[in-house]
Amino acid sequence: MPTLDDDHTGTRIKEQRRLARLSQRELANRIPYSYSLLNQVECGARPASADFVAAVARALRVDVTVLTGQPYVTQLHQDRLADLVRPIREALDLYDLGPDPAVTTRTAGQLIAAADILCGQVRATHLHSAAAALPDAITELTTAAWRAPSTALWQALASTYRTAHDIAVKLGYYDLSSVALDRMDWAAQRASDPCVAAVRQYMRALVYFREGEYSIGRRLIVSGHRVLGQAAETRESLTVAGQLHLGASVIAARAEDETAVATHIAEAKSLARRVGDASDVHWLSFGPTNVAMHRMSAAVEMRHYDDALKLAKKIKPPASMATSRRAHFLIDRARSEMELGHTEASLKSLVAARRAAPEQTRYHPGARETIRGLVHASRRTPEALGGMASWVGM
Known part of the structure; x- marks a missing residue:
């Protein structure tokens, strides 16, 4: 059985609890979970579910990412995704600068189609491809919408901002996701589109x-x-x-x-x-x-x-359902199976999620915590589980 690393959600909860000068008992009294569970999570004996982490983060008045350790920078660098984040951040900051005379844009029809393709790539969990193409799409659409404003162009720009949000969330950059949502609202107002605003x-x-x-x-x-x-x-x-x-x-x-x-x-x-x-x-x-x-x-x-x-x-x-949604379903199922002691079935669900959406699954905190729970519960870790633990960086 592999040795679990000490850099996990439980240790980060313990660190933040101590910084807040709270005992385990005092923190347990502030969350809707037992002292026993908090103790087990902190020492790594139990995985930290998303609802548990959210409750602790709220009680300690810190962002969830402080406890989950997101973004998972080591893996992001390994997958060559980290370098794609800054260009997205810079493109999001162009929104109020008007048209850029140095930018040559594609036709309106091509840009609208490109925005839709990006949404499709994220749903297909092709995060690297979408993140690489997104900054140029935002830059061109920003200039195009300022040069010749139209409902369709503002809608397409709002769509690219939404894609930026989706990518940021999946990679664990929640600060960037909030910026993207603000930009989405800005574009939706100009499109006068209540559906996009909703x-x-x-x-x-x-x-x-x-x-x-x-x-x-x-x-x-x-x-x-x-x-x-x-x-x-x-x-x-x-x-x-x-x-x-x-x-x-x-x-x-x-x-x-x-x-x-x-x-x-x-x-x-x-x-x-x-x-x-x-x-x-x-x-x-x-x-x-x-x-x-x-x-x-x-x-x-x-x-x-x-x-x-x-x-x-x-x-x-159905096969037609977005890969991102199917993978999320499998991760939820894996958690239920793990909690009920169905370890082989849980691992099978996680393997299926990885096969369907490797990038999404690798950066999903719920998948990571379920893997940790399975490793801890296993007297003898199967090779497949050890491989999954190593793959997510445990």
Whole structure:
């Protein structure tokens, strides 16, 4: 069995707790988890789930990334992804400078198509390709939109900002993701597009979901529905409304509000019946299957692992579903299996997630913590598990 490194979430929690001059008992009294679990997480005997980390981060008043250790710089350099972040950051800062006379842009049609391709690459989890092409797309679209403003160009620019957000989140650069969302709002206002604005509120809500600020996340979902009310009832607006309900369901699950979870899932299910598979709308993957996946994710967040696994076994993601969504589902399933002691099944789910979306899985803190839990639980670590642990940098 390999020796686990000492640089893990538990040790970072211990360090931040001590900096806050709190004992384990005092910190445990501030979070909705037991002293025993906190003790086990700090010493590395139990993995730190996302909900646990969010609760501790909120209690200690630090960012979640301080505890997770994101971004995982060593792996990012190994994958040649770290060098792609600064150009994205610089491109995001061009938004209010007007047209750049030194920039030659593609045609409007080509730029709009390029923005859509970038969204597709992220959903296919081709993060390196998307991150490499993104700065030029943002730069060209910024100049094009200033030179000849149009709704379509502002929408495309908002889309590239959304892609910047998605890439930043997946790679663990949450400060950059917040900047990208601000830029998305700036472009959406110029496009006068309530659907894009509502999608942005949905993404903002997920930021607060990760940070454990559930009341703010819920308010952002309400704001998204309010903004969406300015749009006509179309397949697009119904799809965005459904996705807002799905976001609300996992936020409610973290807040342990089972009634709200059931209400939002029911609303999303009703909308999914009306629009069918709407995965082509804003690349949201919305539809009946995604509703089922969120119902399972909500059970995971509420730590109802038996229910989550029963639901997971009924879900058969279609080949047409975005790879990023399928991989996220597999990581959620792996967590449930690990928590229930089904170690072989959990490893199988993680291997499937890696095979489908290697870049996403490698940088997913939930996958990393589940691997840590499996290694600790194994008397004799299988070669495949040891390989997974080494691959994520443990």
